[in-house]
Amino acid sequence: MHESKRLAKLPTYVFALLDQLKSEQRAQGKDLIDLSIGSPNVPPPPAVVEALKKALDNPQNHRYSSFEGNPEFKQAVVDWCKRQYEIDIEKNEVVELIGSKEGLVHLAFATLDPGDRVLVPLPAYPAHFRGPILAGAEVFVLPTIEKNGFIPDLDNIDESIAKKSKMLILSYPTNPTAACAPKSFFEKAVTFAKKHDIILIHDFAYAELYFEGKKPPSCLAVKGAKDVCVEFHTLSKTFGMAGWRVGFAVGSKEILDLIRKMKTNLDYGPFGAIIKASVAALKTPNDYLDNMRATYQKRRDIVVDGLNSLGWSLKKPMAAMYVWAQVPAGFNSMSFTNELMDKTGVVVSPGTGFGELGEGYIRISLVDTNQRLAEAIERLQKAGIRFHA
Ligand SMILES: Cc1ncc(COP(=O)(O)O)c(C=O)c1O
Incomplete structure (x- = not known):
């Protein structure tokens, strides 16, 4: 089918690629902790x-x-x-x-x-x-x-x-x-x-x-x-x-x-x-927003403290629902995303999905419960995944 020049000009949509990889892993019965998309899971009021x-x-x-x-x-x-x-x-x-x-x-x-x-x-x-x-x-x-x-x-x-x-x-x-x-x-x-x-x-x-x-x-x-x-x-x-x-x-x-x-x-x-x-x-009323913020802040702390215990030295982000982390030496954004998915079932977004300047980073979305986020960190630790420059 003919694709318009307009559409063909777009850089590869990394997230579509990621979706495919996720489906393959799920088909093998893997329990994925999906922290790739920023799809909030705090319910509406x-x-x-x-x-x-x-x-x-x-x-x-x-x-x-x-x-x-x-x-x-x-x-x-x-x-x-x-x-x-x-x-x-x-x-x-x-x-x-x-x-x-x-x-x-x-x-x-x-x-x-x-x-x-x-x-x-x-x-x-x-x-x-x-x-x-x-x-x-x-x-x-x-x-x-x-x-x-x-x-x-x-x-x-x-x-x-x-x-x-x-x-x-x-x-x-x-x-x-x-x-x-x-x-x-x-x-x-x-x-x-x-x-x-x-x-x-x-x-x-x-x-x-x-x-x-x-x-x-x-x-x-x-x-x-x-x-x-x-x-x-x-x-x-x-x-x-x-x-x-x-x-x-x-x-x-x-x-x-x-x-x-x-x-x-x-x-x-x-x-x-x-x-x-x-x-x-x-x-x-604003207390809904206060609770929502407290929920994400707690998740942020679990992920940042967890990654820092594995060799990263991340500052705690002051907003949004993401942790932006450098990939360890020897990896690029996509290869580290694959490594995490293969070895731990933790799914993150490769930084390159956000433009070429995202190379060398992954984005972790804080879109699961405290328990699952702690489990994600534990899976990394058990798989021997650490940050090294
Ligand atoms: C910066 C930014 N703008 C807009 C959107 C899309 O929001 P909406 O659900 O309103 O289309 C997102 C979603 O992740 C986002 O991160």
Whole structure:
């Protein structure tokens, strides 16, 4: 079958390869501890599940959703943004999404032309570079390294590169490195975007998944950011609703109108009953989030302390649901991922799934119970897997 040039241009999807390997291992009856995908397993608030059940009984919810979005949901987003991040959003500055991945990729199609340049710090969540590539744009990599806290140096971008760029895609806390950025970095990013007439995207998927009380800043909290910036949120991570497919984007109305226009040609927005239940989610008392954070923090400690007892010297990440760890000498990302799967049944993501700069690393997702994570460490120890430079 003919594959479009657009699709063929994408780098290999490492996770599809990983899926195949997992199936082979499972077919052999192996008990895998799957820490590869960032699919949250903390259940949504019970009131949200109840709200969905109730919403299913409303025949109106079985019809198409409105292109304009649900006013109650938009109001809940406005209130949420004020309550959580002290940012002022109008109802017409909200777009409902069928998950933020959908929005990120469609945004690329709505705003980029073939040949347009997009600045993307790597390693990154794959949609940040795959979306622009699918839209025919050219990705200009901003390398990020551990020494610089995985934050790109915007001052070092050549004027000629910046001038020809159309978009900058940021995401802090970051998947896969779990790096966080201070408000001063976002101030710099907003100034940079304004100076060079660049659309600034901030994927804030892990906004609520932070540890030790260190709340990550919203890019929209920077004065004047709304002129150039759109921020993406997801209920997947915040409320354990990854399978529900619901998120939203807020910020520059001009940019959001383009996403909306794109979406009117593609879909009808999220299922009405899910939107109704999402309103309940956004009204959830904050102790749900406190418990969710405590759960992931405990898991982080088990994995980081465990790996450090096996020779790694990892710092504890302050946000997100990932541990980003170097592979031992003699391995690359994929060969170490294979070694772990073969010898221990522990499945991680090879760093190369997040761009070439992820080579030499693996990402461990904290998506199983404390007991299973402790068992994963024990399996490594029993198999004699240790870190050595
Ligand atoms: C940074 C980032 N953005 C977006 C997503 C996708 O979220 P959603 O479930 O809303 O599509 C993920 C999922 O892992 C992510 O890590």
